[in-house]
Amino acid sequence: MSASEVAYVLYLSFIFLAKGIPVTLAVTAASISIGFALGLSMAVARVFIGFPISGLVEAYEKFFRGVPDLVIIFLIYFGLPALTGRPIAPFPAISLALGLRSAAYQSQIFRGALEAVTRDQMDAALSVGMRVHQAITHIILPQALRISLPGWASEFAVVIKDSSYAFLLGLMDLMRSAELLRASLLAMGLIEYLIIPYAIAALIYFAFTFPISRYLASWAVRKRVELGL
Amino acid sequence: MGALEPKTKAAIIITIIIIGAVAYVAGYFTPKPGPAPAKSLYDIIKERGYIVVGTSADYPPFEYINETTGEIVGFDADVMNYIADKLGVSIKWKDIAFDSLIPTLKAGDIDVIIAAMELTPERAAELGYSTPYYTTKRVVVVLKSFAQAQGITAFESFEDFMSFFKDHGFKIGVQSGTTHEDRVMGAASKFGFPSANIVSYPKADTMFMDLSANKIQAVVVDEATAVEWSEQYDLVTVYKEPGYPLVIFMRKGEIELQDAINAAILEMLAKGVVADLAAKWGIPPP
Numbered sequence: 001m002s003a004s005e006v007a008y009v010l011y012l013s014f015i016f017l018a019k020g021i022p023v024t025l026a027v028t029a030a031s032i033s034i035g036f037a038l039g040l041s042m043a044v045a046r047v048f049i050g051f052p053i054s055g056l057v058e059a060y061e062k063f064f065r066g067v068p069d070l071v072i073i074f075l076i077y078f079g080l081p082a083l084t085g086r087p088i089a090p091f092p093a094i095s096l097a098l099g100l101r102s103a104a105y106q107s108q109i110f111r112g113a114l115e116a117v118t119r120d121q122m123d124a125a126l127s128v129g130m131r132v133h134q135a136i137t138h139i140i141l142p143q144a145l146r147i148s149l150p151g152w153a154s155e156f157a158v159v160i161k162d163s164s165y166a167f168l169l170g171l172m173d174l175m176r177s178a179e180l181l182r183a184s185l186l187a188m189g190l191i192e193y194l195i196i197p198y199a200i201a202a203l204i205y206f207a208f209t210f211p212i213s214r215y216l217a218s219w220a221v222r223k224r225v226e227l228g229l
Numbered sequence: 230m231g232a233l234e235p236k237t238k239a240a241i242i243i244t245i246i247i248i249g250a251v252a253y254v255a256g257y258f259t260p261k262p263g264p265a266p267a268k269s270l271y272d273i274i275k276e277r278g279y280i281v282v283g284t285s286a287d288y289p290p291f292e293y294i295n296e297t298t299g300e301i302v303g304f305d306a307d308v309m310n311y312i313a314d315k316l317g318v319s320i321k322w323k324d325i326a327f328d329s330l331i332p333t334l335k336a337g338d339i340d341v342i343i344a345a346m347e348l349t350p351e352r353a354a355e356l357g358y359s360t361p362y363y364t365t366k367r368v369v370v371v372l373k374s375f376a377q378a379q380g381i382t383a384f385e386s387f388e389d390f391m392s393f394f395k396d397h398g399f400k401i402g403v404q405s406g407t408t409h410e411d412r413v414m415g416a417a418s419k420f421g422f423p424s425a426n427i428v429s430y431p432k433a434d435t436m437f438m439d440l441s442a443n444k445i446q447a448v449v450v451d452e453a454t455a456v457e458w459s460e461q462y463d464l465v466t467v468y469k470e471p472g473y474p475l476v477i478f479m480r481k482g483e484i485e486l487q488d489a490i491n492a493a494i495l496e497m498l499a500k501g502v503v504a505d506l507a508a509k510w511g512i513p514p515p
Contacts, residue, residue, distance in 0.1 A: 012296050078332060087336030090329070170285075170325030170333065179287050180324070184296045186434065187289035187303075191461055194434050 001192055009193045012181060013200040020177035021204065027094055027163040027173060032156055034099025039106025046107070047114045048136060057107065064104035073097040073165055090169035098162050105155050113148035114140060146227065149220030156216075157209040164205070174201050271485035274340060279319045282309055283339035285327035290457065290510040291345040294324075304510040305343045308362055308494075311502060312477075315493035328406070331356065334478060341490070347408055347473035357481045359490045361474030362503060363515050365451040367409055369468040370458075375446055376465050384468040387416060390447070395422045399446035402436045405429040408473055409449045437462055453512040 046057040064072065077093040117140050125135035167176035178197035185193055274280045284292045284301060292303040301322045313320045325333050330342050334356070347365070348358055369390050371381065379397075384390040391413075394401060403410040413427055428445050430436035437458045439445050448455075451472055455464065477490055497503050503515050 015296075015299075016294075077329075081336060087338065089338070168326055168329065170323075170329045172324065176324075176326070180294050181296075182434075183287040183289050183293040186457075187293045188296065189460060191434065 005190065005193070009185065009190060009196050010200075012184070013197055016177045016181040016184075016197070017174060017200055017204060020172055020174035020201075023166065023171055023173040024160070024163050027091070027098070027166050027171070028160050030091075030095035031098035031102055031163065032159045034095060035102025035106045035155075035159065038099065038103035040110050042103065042107040043110030043114055044136065044141075046111055048132070061104045061107055064101050065108075069098070069101055069162055069165060070168075072101050073168070076100075077169055090166070090171050094163075094166045094169055094171065098159060098165070101162075102155060102159050105158075106152065109148050109151040109155060110144065112151070113144040116147050117143045143227075146220070146224060149223075150217040153212050153216040153220065157212045160208050160212075161205060174204060177201075269485045270340060270480070270483045271489060274316065274318055274486065279321045280313055280316065281321045281323060281338070281340045282313075283323045283325050283330050283333055283342045284344045285330060286322075286324045287327075288345055290453070290512060292343075304363075304506055304512060305345055307506045307509070308497070308503070309343050309477075311497055312490055312493040315496070316489055331478070334480060337480075340479065340486070342478040345475055346478060348476045349408060349473055352478065355481070357479045357483055357487055359477040359479075359487060360494050361476050362494045362497065363475045363507070365453060365472040365475060366513065367412065367449065367470050367472040368452045368455050368466045369447055369449050370440075370455045370464045370466050371447045372440060372443070373463040373465045375443070376467060381467055387412070387468060387470060388420070390468050391416050391420055391422055394426070394447065395420060398426065400426045400428055400444070402428045402430060402440060402445040402448045404433055404436060404450065405431055407450075409451070413449050433458070456511065456513060 042057045042060065046054045073094060076097045077088060077090070080093070081087045121139055121143075122132075122135055125139045126132070130138070163173065164175045166173040167179065170176070178201040181197040182194050185191070185197070284305065286292045286294050286301050286303075288303075290303050291305045292301055294300070295302045301324065309320060323333075323339050325339070327344060330339075330344055330346070331352070333339055334342050345365075346352070348361065352358070369384070369387075376382070381393075384393065393399075401413055403413050410429060414424075416422070417424060417427060428436075428439070430439075433450070433454055436445070436448055436450075440448050441462050447467075452466075452469070455466060458464065477494075479486055479490075498515070507514050
């Protein structure tokens with residue numbers, strides 16, 4: 001093990017892993033967006049519409065919270081084509097799978113937040129002549145979204161980490177690029193360094209998730225206190 | 230919370246349906262499904278000027294990424310380059326995790342697979358395949374020091390090896406998901422070899438590390454891998470048997486493409502190109 005070898009391996013790590021970062025971020029963005037849109041709609045539907053939607057939403061949440069991520073991914077990637085007869089590409093498959101899973105958790109987070117905004121506020125809004133949908137969009141949701149932010153931030157960090165499943169479908173994400181670098185190191189006979197690609201990948205994942213859980217969540221809590229929520 | 234007006238309720242339900250539909254449609258941003266049956270894949274490949282080749286570039290020296298050029302190189306890559314040359318087309322490589330290669334081929338995202346993939350009966354039943362371009366050998370390797378201590382030079386048969394290990398309570402390492410794992414598991418169930426003494430590893434490097442640390446006493450791998458790791462550890466081969474042949478896989482019924490690839494492979498074998506490539510990449514001769 002020499003200093004120049006270590007430097008070379010580190011240099012290669014950044015070359016290889018830099019290619020994976022955009023894919024990891026794209027999978028995360030797509031998944032969290034699907035999860036947000038679906039999760040928020042389900043939470044609103046569950047709280048404000050009630051029967052029979054609330055039952056359906058609850059069943060959905062129970063299912064997707066109770067099934068391992070990997071099983072959901074394989075169900076969609078291998079199962080959907082069998083059902084529809086049309087193949088599904090890896091990127092939409094992984095985004096849809098992680099998005100559907102995240103929706104179940106985000107729905108819970110938003111439901112909690114919606115219920116935390118007191119019933120009095122709805123009554124007050126109605127009594128000044130607002131329609132129910134106006135009360136929801138102008139009074140309830142702005143507060144509920146702020147309340148939900150700390151929980152939502154940690155869910156965001158979970159989705160970043162889960163995006164590493166993308167390598168299983170052959171997407172060139174952070175994990176897959178670490179894997180390929182290992183193979184190259186092996187071919188070069190640099191066997192002492194095989195742990196480095198994974199170590200750097202771990203650091204990069206951490207660099208993404210730490211600020212979110214540390215700063216976004218605590219900022220949101222501070223903001224809540226300021227607003228008296 | 231207050232009950233909703235029917236209109237609002239309808240609006241919310243419609244929104245949910247639309248979001249659901251969008252998510253559903255998002256699943257359909259897929260590449261075009263397989264070729265129209267009227268035109269053969271061979272004609273399509275010739276027309277567009279390139280063949281889409283799937284591989285899993287994490288298996289040196291068969292396929293891996295060259296650290297300076299970023300290109301996929303290796304024994305398989307050279308074999309495929311020769312074939313593409315003969316077809317008169319260029320190659321568009323797609324790197325895909327090994328376990329996803331066959332589903333991706335079936336989905337029509339790639340034209341062929343070359344990934345040191347063995348022709349097993351299961352694969353032969355569901356896919357089209359070329360004539361073999363290389364045959365790996367399955368070997369049992371142990372540390373030289375271990376062989377000397379136990380007085381082993383070579384085993385007569387795989388069964389001999391298994392029963393010797395059973396009698397002494399030694400452990401065997403295999404890579405998970407390989408045909409070697411199937412071989413060891415199959416023999417073990419026949420013999421009553423304790424399954425706790427078979428250790429499956431996701432990666433070859435940790436397996437050889439454990440071998441050198443004497444946590445396991447033998448490793449069952451393909452010969453090329455054993456040769457690769459002999460540079461690092463003091464290994465000795467105590468048993469060897471033919472493995473499955475390596476072939477190029479395609480979808481079933483692509484007869485023209487199959488014929489063209491077979492012709493190129495037979496030419497390579499006849500001209501000794503495969504032997505030269507094997508020497509170049511440091512794997513045993515075919």
